[in-house]
Amino acid sequence: MLRTQKLGEADRIITILTRRNGRIRAVARGVRKTSSRIGARLEPFNHVDVQLYEGKSLDNVSQVETIDPIGGKIAGDYAKWTAGTVMLETAERLTSEEREPTVQQYALLVSGLRSMAGDEHAPTLILDAYLLRSLAVAGFSPSFDECARCGQPGPHKAFNIQAGGMMCPGCRPPGSAAPSPMTVALLGALLSGDWDTADQAAQRERTEASGLVAAFLQWHIERGLRSLPLVDRTWTNHAHVQNL
Amino acid sequence: MYEGAVQELIDELGRLPGVGPKSAQRIAFHLLAADQADVQRLVDALHHVKERVSFCQTCGNIAESEQCRICTDPKRDASVLCVVEEPKDVVAIERTREFRGRYHVLGGSINPIEGVGPEDLRIRELLGRLSDGSILEVILATDPNLEGEATATYLARTISPLGVSVSRLASGLPVGGDLEYADEVTLGRAFEGRRRIESG
Numbered sequence: 139m140l141r142t143q144k145l146g147e148a149d150r151i152i153t154i155l156t157r158r159n160g161r162i163r164a165v166a167r168g169v170r171k172t173s174s175r176i177g178a179r180l181e182p183f184n185h186v187d188v189q190l191y192e193g194k195s196l197d198n199v200s201q202v203e204t205i206d207p208i209g210g211k212i213a214g215d216y217a218k219w220t221a222g223t224v225m226l227e228t229a230e231r232l233t234s235e236e237r238e239p240t241v242q243q244y245a246l247l248v249s250g251l252r253s254m255a256g257d258e259h260a261p262t263l264i265l266d267a268y269l270l271r272s273l274a275v276a277g278f279s280p281s282f283d284e285c286a287r288c289g290q291p292g293p294h295k296a297f298n299i300q301a302g303g304m305m306c307p308g309c310r311p312p313g314s315a316a317p318s319p320m321t322v323a324l325l326g327a328l329l330s331g332d333w334d335t336a337d338q339a340a341q342r343e344r345t346e347a348s349g350l351v352a353a354f355l356q357w358h359i360e361r362g363l364r365s366l367p368l369v370d371r372t373w374t375n376h377a378h379v380q381n382l
Numbered sequence: 383m384y385e386g387a388v389q390e391l392i393d394e395l396g397r398l399p400g401v402g403p404k405s406a407q408r409i410a411f412h413l414l415a416a417d418q419a420d421v422q423r424l425v426d427a428l429h430h431v432k433e434r435v436s437f438c439q440t441c442g443n444i445a446e447s448e449q450c451r452i453c454t455d456p457k458r459d460a461s462v463l464c465v466v467e468e469p470k471d472v473v474a475i476e477r478t479r480e481f482r483g484r485y486h487v488l489g490g491s492i493n494p495i496e497g498v499g500p501e502d503l504r505i506r507e508l509l510g511r512l513s514d515g516s517i518l519e520v521i522l523a524t525d526p527n528l529e530g531e532a533t534a535t536y537l538a539r540t541i542s543p544l545g546v547s548v549s550r551l552a553s554g555l556p557v558g559g560d561l562e563y564a565d566e567v568t569l570g571r572a573f574e575g576r577r578r579i580e581s582g
Contacts, residue, residue, distance in 0.1 A: 141495055147400055172556055178567035181528045182495075207567055213531040216539060223494040365494035 139184045139209070140226045144170070151196065152180055153230060154188060155247060160240050161233040164190050164197040176202040182226055183209035183251055211255035217370040221261040222254050224365045225268050231359050232276045242275045262344065262371055263336050266351045267328040274329065278302070278358045282326040285309055293319065297350060299357045321346040345371075388414070440511070442487035442504050444469045452484055459483045461518040465508065465537065467491050467525055475523060483521075486511065491529040492536060500536060508537075512544055519547040526553050 140161070141153040148170040153163050169177035176199070179186055185206040190197040212218045229247045233240045250268040254261055270280065281303030283292040294304040296314035304322065305314055317325075321343045327335035328347070339347075348371070356362055383389060388410060396406035413421055437443070438450035445451075452458060452472070462483030466472055472485050488503045511517060520541055524530035538548045554572030555564055564572070 173559075175563065175565045178565050183528070204566060207570075209528050210531075210567065210570075213528045214535055216532060216536045219528075219532040219535070220494055227495050364497035368492075368494040368497075368499040 139180060139182050139186060140230050141182060142166075142180065148174075150180065152199065154186075155229055155233060155240070155244050156188075157241060157244050158239060160238040161230065161236050162190070162197060163236065164188075164199050165193065166199040169199075179204050179207075181209040183212050183222060183255075185248060185251075206252065206255075208251050208255045212251070215261075217372060218254050218261045220365070220368055220370045221265040222251060224265055224363060224369055225250055225254075227363050227365045228269060228272055228355070228359075231361075231363070232272055243272060246272055246275060259333060259337060260344075262348055262369070263328065263339075265369070266325075266348055267331070267336070269351050269355050270325070270329045271331075273355060273358060276358075278354075280325070280329070280354055282322055282329060293322065297322070299350075299353050315350065317346055317350060318343065321350070325350065437487075441485050442469075442489060442507070443472050443485055457482075460516060462521065463508075463511065463517050463519070464521045464523050466523045467530065467533075471523065471525075481521075483519075488524070488533070491524055491533040493529050503533075505537070505540070509540070509544075512541065512546055517546060519549065522548065522550045526551075 139152060140155055143151045143153075145151050145165065148168050150166045150169050151163055152166050153161065155161050166176065166180050168174050169180055171177070179202045180199070184204060185208055187203040187205055188199060189201040191200055192198075212222045225247060229243060233243055246268065250264055253259065254264050258264070259267075273279065279302075280286070283304065284290060285292070285294060285306035286298070286301045286303035287309040288306060290306040290308075292304055292306075294306050294310075295316055296305040296307075296310040297303065297317050298305050298311055298314040301309070301311065301314075305311070320339065324336060324339040324343045324347045327333070327339075328351075352366060355366075384392065391410045391413070392403070392406045395401055395409050396403055398406075401409070413424075434446050435444055436446075438445040438453055439448050440453045441450060443450040443452065445453075459482050462481075463486055464475060464481055464483055465486045465488060466475065467488050467490055469487055472487065475481050475485075486504070486508050488505065488508070490498060490503055492498060492500055492503065512520070520537075522534040522537055524533045524537075534550050538550070541548050552575045554568065554575055555561065561569075
C-alpha cells in the first residue's frame with residue numbers, strides 16, 4: 139500500500155504497488171466507516187493481498203487479506219514513519235506508468251519496509267540504501283568507485299550529481315562536491331548492501347551521505363519529494379548508531 | 383446546459399463536497415420551485431455563517447466569538463485537554479457525554495506525502511497552552527488511522543518531557559458487533575488494550 143486519499147463521505151482512493159501489474163489506483167468503498175472490515179488493512183505500508191474488479195475509470199476493491207501489517211510497526215516510531223513515507227513516495231514516483239510491471243521495485247520496497255519494521259538497521263540508513271538502489275533499478279545507478287564519465291578506476295575525490303557519481307581529476311567539472319572517503323565508502327556499502335560497513339559508519343558520514351543521496355534523488359526525479367524535508371533524523375540515540 | 387442563472391447555480395452547487403452534477407441539478411430546481419421566504423432563510427444562513435463563525439483563539443474549534451463555548455464554560459475541567467484533528471471530532475466526543483475537559487483542535491494530522499508537517503498544525507499553540515502547568519493530562523484523540531497514530535506518537539514524544547500525563551484513546555471492538563466479524567488489526571489492538579475485570 140503506497141497511499142490513500144479521501145473520496146466522498148466514506149470512501150478512499152488507494153494506490154498500490156503490485157508484483158505483477160505495477161502501480162494501480164483503485165476505489166475502496168466505505169473503508170472510512172468504523173464498521174468497515176477492510177479499512178484497517180488498507181493503510182499505507184501494509185503488505186496485502188488485494189482482489190480488484192474493473193471499474194469505469196478506476197478499479198474497485200472487493201477483498202483484502204493482510205500478508206504483513208507493516209504499517210502498525212512503523213507508525214509507532216516517528217523517525218521510521220517519516221523515513222518510510224519517503225520510500226513510499228519514491229516508489230510511486232519511480233513507477234510513473236500505471237500497470238507497467240516493476241518486479242524489482244516491488245521487491246526492493248517490500249524488503250526495505252520489512253527491514254525498517256524489524257529494526258534491522260537505523261531508519262535513515264535503510265532509507266538511503268533504498269533510494270540508491272531504487273534509482274539504480276530505474277536506470278540512474280550512481281558510480282562510487284570508477285569515474286562516472288571516463289571509467290578510470292578509483293578511488294576519486296570529487297562527486298558530481300549531474301555526471302552520476304565520482305569523477306577523476308581530468309573529468310571533474312567545476313562545482314563538484316568533495317565528500318570524505320569514509321562517506322564515499324558508506325555510499326558504496328549502501329548501494330551494494332554491505333550492512334556491516336554501513337552500520338559502523340559514524341554520524342558525520344551518515345549525515346553527509348544522506349545529503350548527497352537526497353541531492354542525487356532530487357536531480358533525477360525532477361519535481362522534489364514532499365516528504366523528504368520532513369524526515370525525522372533524531373534517531374541517533376538508537377543502539378544501531380555506535381560511533382557518535 | 384441551462385440558461386445563465388440556473389446553470390450558474392448548478393455549477394456552484396456542484397462544487398460542494400458530495401454533490402455531483404445530478405444532485406446539483408435537483409437542488410437547483412428545488413430552490414427554483416421553493417417559496418421566496420424559504421430561499422431567503424437559506425441565503426441568510428449562508429451569510430451569517432461566513433460573517434459570524436470563526437475559529438476559537440484558544441482551542442481552534444468553531445466559535446461565534448473570540449473563544450468557543452467550551453473554552454469559556456467554567457464547569458469544564460481545565461486540567462484535562464483532549465487533542466483532536468478537526469472541529470467535527472469535538473462534536474463526536476461531546477455526543478458521548480463522557481468527557482468534561484477541554485479541547486485542542488490541531489487542524490489535521492501530520493501527512494508527509496501531502497507535505498503536511500508538524501509546523502503546519504496547531505502544535506505550537508498546544509505547547510503554549512501546556513506551558514503554564516495548569517493542564518495535568520492530555521488525551522490524544524487523533525483518528526485511528528496511520529497518520530493519526532503517527533501524529534499521536536509525535537505529540538507524545540513532544541509533550542511527555544513537559545511532565546504532563548499523556549494518554550491515547552483505546553482502539554478495539556465496536557459495541558454491539560460479533561467477534562468473528564472483526565478484522566485482525568482491530569482484534570489485535572483489542573488484545574493489546576485489554577483491561578482487567580475486578581471480581582464483583
